[in-house]
Amino acid sequence: MHNKKSFPDLMGKIQQINFRLTRTKLLLFAFTLIAVGLALGGLGSSPNDATAASKVVSLSLPNRHAFHTGQAVGSTVDPVRTEPWDAVTVRDGQSLDAIFRQQGFSATTLFRIMALNKETRQLKKIRPGDLFEFQYHEDGSLKRMRYAVDEAHYLIVDYDGRQAFASTEARDIITRIEETSGTISSSLFLAGKQAGLSDGMVMKLASLFGWDIDFVLDIRAGDRFILIYEKIYRDGSFLRDGEIIGATFVNQGEKFQAIRFVIDGRTQYFAPDGRNMRKAFLRAPLNFSYISSNFNPKRFHPILKTVRPHNGIDYKAPKGTPVYAAGDGKVIKASYSKYNGNYVFIQHANNIVTKYLHFSKRAVKKGQRVKQGQVIGYVGATGLAQAPHLHYEFVVNGVHRNPRTVPLPKADALAATQLADFRLAAAPVLSQLNRLESASLYASQ
Numbered sequence: 001m002h003n004k005k006s007f008p009d010l011m012g013k014i015q016q017i018n019f020r021l022t023r024t025k026l027l028l029f030a031f032t033l034i035a036v037g038l039a040l041g042g043l044g045s046s047p048n049d050a051t052a053a054s055k056v057v058s059l060s061l062p063n064r065h066a067f068h069t070g071q072a073v074g075s076t077v078d079p080v081r082t083e084p085w086d087a088v089t090v091r092d093g094q095s096l097d098a099i100f101r102q103q104g105f106s107a108t109t110l111f112r113i114m115a116l117n118k119e120t121r122q123l124k125k126i127r128p129g130d131l132f133e134f135q136y137h138e139d140g141s142l143k144r145m146r147y148a149v150d151e152a153h154y155l156i157v158d159y160d161g162r163q164a165f166a167s168t169e170a171r172d173i174i175t176r177i178e179e180t181s182g183t184i185s186s187s188l189f190l191a192g193k194q195a196g197l198s199d200g201m202v203m204k205l206a207s208l209f210g211w212d213i214d215f216v217l218d219i220r221a222g223d224r225f226i227l228i229y230e231k232i233y234r235d236g237s238f239l240r241d242g243e244i245i246g247a248t249f250v251n252q253g254e255k256f257q258a259i260r261f262v263i264d265g266r267t268q269y270f271a272p273d274g275r276n277m278r279k280a281f282l283r284a285p286l287n288f289s290y291i292s293s294n295f296n297p298k299r300f301h302p303i304l305k306t307v308r309p310h311n312g313i314d315y316k317a318p319k320g321t322p323v324y325a326a327g328d329g330k331v332i333k334a335s336y337s338k339y340n341g342n343y344v345f346i347q348h349a350n351n352i353v354t355k356y357l358h359f360s361k362r363a364v365k366k367g368q369r370v371k372q373g374q375v376i377g378y379v380g381a382t383g384l385a386q387a388p389h390l391h392y393e394f395v396v397n398g399v400h401r402n403p404r405t406v407p408l409p410k411a412d413a414l415a416a417t418q419l420a421d422f423r424l425a426a427a428p429v430l431s432q433l434n435r436l437e438s439a440s441l442y443a444s445q
């Protein structure tokens with residue numbers, strides 16, 4: 001494997017990235033060319049093209065949205081840099097010592113490298129799957145070694161036969177802003193896929209709105225989403241998804257919006273009025289991806305019909321679906337009974353108790369403090385249950401309430417000083433979201 005990518009290799013890389021639009025491919029391609037130093041100028045994207053559902057755009061947002069570090073690969077004339085690398089992947093239980101022996105490098109070479117500094121001493125702790133790259137002197141001895149110490153940096157060691165020199169090199173990392181939209185016809189995951197989103201990004205989107213929308217019971221055909229998010233590229237290739245910058249979700253005609261705002265280095269999301277998206281209770285206390293990945297809201301409604309009097313909601317879900325604590329609290333019961341099967345009760349603030357029945361397995365103990373979203377058990381059919389489901393109760397001051405309609409404690413709003421900053425940062429994101437929404441509505445007519 002070589003550092004310097006050949007042209008067809010690059011094309012292959014680009015094809016792997018699952019972009020549906022030629023236009024996007026072209027933009028990405030152009031970007032890659034620039035990254036390899038073949039300075040192609042004058043290419044940009046027009047953010048006014050409303051016909052594309054997914055595309056690369058440039059936004060002038062006030063936050064840390066687009067950054068660029070390191071040197072473009074190949075922008076140097078240093079001949080050592082243009083030489084090909086030999087790559088070795090660390091196998092299970094393999095040490096650098098073993099790799100050096102396999103390469104025919106001397107023990108002295110390794111000793112000298114390890115003795116250099118604290119970065120090179122880290123090489124004792126290599127993991128299976130790590131990649132080492134080598135260049136050789138004419139006699140086959142080590143000339144140059146390269147190792148990715150983290151996502152964005154290489155540790156480089158040069159060796160002249162007597163002395164070793166270590167340096168750190170920043171890799172070419174670029175964050176691109178993408179926008180996309182989708183309408184749900186059968187499932188959120190399918191709509192996400194059609195909009196070019198990974199399942200992980202769909203989960204991120206859903207968890208942003210998980211305090212307002214019950215993604216198990218309340219999603220309907222015709223629900224829509226708009227998303228502005230980051231994609232991270234390294235050395236011209238897609239590396240991973242970044243964060244969501246802003247999102248709109250229209251659920252049964254009701255519109256929810258969330259905008260990223262970083263406070264003290266921590267990413268948080270707020271509604272346009274400055275209220276935190278995070279609230280005291282989750283709408284649905286279970287991982288909806290186990291359910292909605294193969295559920296059609298048109299013909300299937302995952303509520304079990306039961307005959308006995310009912311104090312809660314039943315979420316039909318596959319056995320083993322993780323169940324979350326709906327809010328922060330303390331486990332007051334974690335036990336088994338003939339009717340409840342494996343069950344967990346949690347005491348929350350404001351004299352609220354939530355109850356979870358029929359687990360296949362409990363994941364918490366009595367007396368334990370739990371955080372919102374923490375897994376407390378797994379869906380099962382223990383006790384009086386015909387099929388795997390979660391029976392969920394919401395009790396306020398000893399009275400059973402419907403968890404889907406009970407008024408919940410309101411979320412904290414930003415302080416006045418932060419609110420001004422938030423409004424400033426949120427304005428361009430909001431107008432972008434709203435513009436995309438009109439565009440996608442127009443396109444679907």
Ligand SMILES: [Zn+2]
Nearest residue numbers: 312313314391
């Ligand atoms: Zn029930």
